[in-house]
Amino acid sequence: MVDALRVIRDDGSTDPRLDPKLAKDEAVAMYRWMTLERILDNRMLALQRQGRIGFYGPSLGQEAAIVGAAMAMDPDDWIVPQYREPGAALVRGMPLKELVCQFMGNAEDPAKGHQMPCHYVYRKGNYLSISSPVGTQLPHAVGIGWAMKLLGDKKAVLAFFGDGATSTADFHVAMNFAGVFRAPTVFLCNNNQWAISVPVSKQTASATLAEKANAYGFDGVRVDGMDALAVYRATREAAHRAKDGLGPTLVEAVTYRIGPHSSSDDPSRYRDESEVAAWQARDPLPRFRRYLERSGWWDDRDEARLEQEIGDDISRAVQEAERIPPPGPDTMFADVYAEMPAHLREQMDAFLARPRR
Numbered sequence: 461m462v463d464a465l466r467v468i469r470d471d472g473s474t475d476p477r478l479d480p481k482l483a484k485d486e487a488v489a490m491y492r493w494m495t496l497e498r499i500l501d502n503r504m505l506a507l508q509r510q511g512r513i514g515f516y517g518p519s520l521g522q523e524a525a526i527v528g529a530a531m532a533m534d535p536d537d538w539i540v541p542q543y544r545e546p547g548a549a550l551v552r553g554m555p556l557k558e559l560v561c562q563f564m565g566n567a568e569d570p571a572k573g574h575q576m577p578c579h580y581v582y583r584k585g586n587y588l589s590i591s592s593p594v595g596t597q598l599p600h601a602v603g604i605g606w607a608m609k610l611l612g613d614k615k616a617v618l619a620f621f622g623d624g625a626t627s628t629a630d631f632h633v634a635m636n637f638a639g640v641f642r643a644p645t646v647f648l649c650n651n652n653q654w655a656i657s658v659p660v661s662k663q664t665a666s667a668t669l670a671e672k673a674n675a676y677g678f679d680g681v682r683v684d685g686m687d688a689l690a691v692y693r694a695t696r697e698a699a700h701r702a703k704d705g706l707g708p709t710l711v712e713a714v715t716y717r718i719g720p721h722s723s724s725d726d727p728s729r730y731r732d733e734s735e736v737a738a739w740q741a742r743d744p745l746p747r748f749r750r751y752l753e754r755s756g757w758w759d760d761r762d763e764a765r766l767e768q769e770i771g772d773d774i775s776r777a778v779q780e781a782e783r784i785p786p787p788g789p790d791t792m793f794a795d796v797y798a799e800m801p802a803h804l805r806e807q808m809d810a811f812l813a814r815p816r817r
């Protein structure tokens with residue numbers, strides 16, 4: 461494998477030259493968000509199998525790249541997600557119940573069930589709505605960054621995308637524009653080795669994805685994406701550079717999609733289980749736990765308490781969300797236009813006046 465920036469060693473010690481030296485509270489919070497994302501994934505996949513939610517896209521194995529990057533941004537920076545980052549929305553303060561309501565598309569889903577399943581948004585946390593077409597979020601992210609720059613707003617944008625997205629035209633458009641206009645954008649590519657059934661070797665002939673940044677006139681850095689401190693460090697540096705007017709950075713987080721692409725996918729049809737096992741040995745959660753333990757900040761009792769608390773929180777969120785009815789049929793006319801045009805009003809009036817069964 462091509463070298464990647466690494467901070468946490470296998471034994472839980474850190475490279476002193478690169479350690480971002482988090483305070484205990486921050487480090488424990490980082491572990492908490494990653495563990496929440498992991499447990500949430502398992503619970504949501506089970507709910508999908510039971511027919512209680514429609515669809516789910518897990519992030520098993522990618523928690524460090526997601527949470528580490530989200531925590532490296534300041535709270536009023538923007539996050540433009542791909543579709544695999546519930547951990548980043550939770551870091552931004554999204555309540556678990558609201559997230560589950562969006563998975564269910566019920567009456568308390570802020571998008572009123574208009575979005576595709578598992579395509580949530582958290583407006584209060586500057587977390588954009590997920591756009592399912594691969595790569596289309598990247599020009600959006602650069603546009604937000606450029607707008608902030610024009611307004612003199614000293615914020616940055618974190619944009620998530622996958623290795624597969626680097627083959628899209630939107631990736632080129634976004635990278636080129638960001639480079640030329642020095643838009644304050646951190647491009648966080650989660651290179652999880654697969655784009656559904658297509659391996660990364662079929663996406664590019666380049667040795668790394670990070671080096672693509674050079675062609676657009678800015679820096680690319682490759683980090684071990686199973687190492688939350690490495691991702692945190694690289695993302696934080698990139699965000700600071702963006703805010704100092706030094707333009708965009710591409711961060712390639714080398715990870716692995718341990719689970720299926722989504723609840724609709726069966727990876728045993730196209731990849732070898734031995735490959736999965738090899739990456740599982742580098743699981744970001746036990747690795748971060750070793751770092752916490754070695755720092756004297758964590759033990760078995762903390763772990764048991766955390767798992768219990770998270771399990772209870774998710775159960776409560778699911779129970780509460782399941783008591784909420786679906787959105788009323790009239791909501792299908794809401795939030796489509798800022799001002800409802802005449803033809804839509806006519807359709808809504810006719811619909812509301814229909815004889816009820």
Ligand SMILES: Cc1ncc(C[n+]2csc(CCOP(=O)(O)OP(=O)(O)O)c2C)c(N)n1
Pocket residue numbers: 544592593594621622623624625626650652654655656717721
């Ligand atoms: C424009 C477009 N083409 C195809 C798809 C179908 N599709 C959904 S996800 C995906 C793979 C994307 O892979 P990658 O960018 O590596 O992200 P990952 O799913 O691995 O996180 C594809 C092909 C789509 N949603 N949009």
Ligand SMILES: [Mg+2]
Pocket residue numbers: 622623624650651652653654655656
């Ligand atoms: Mg991928």
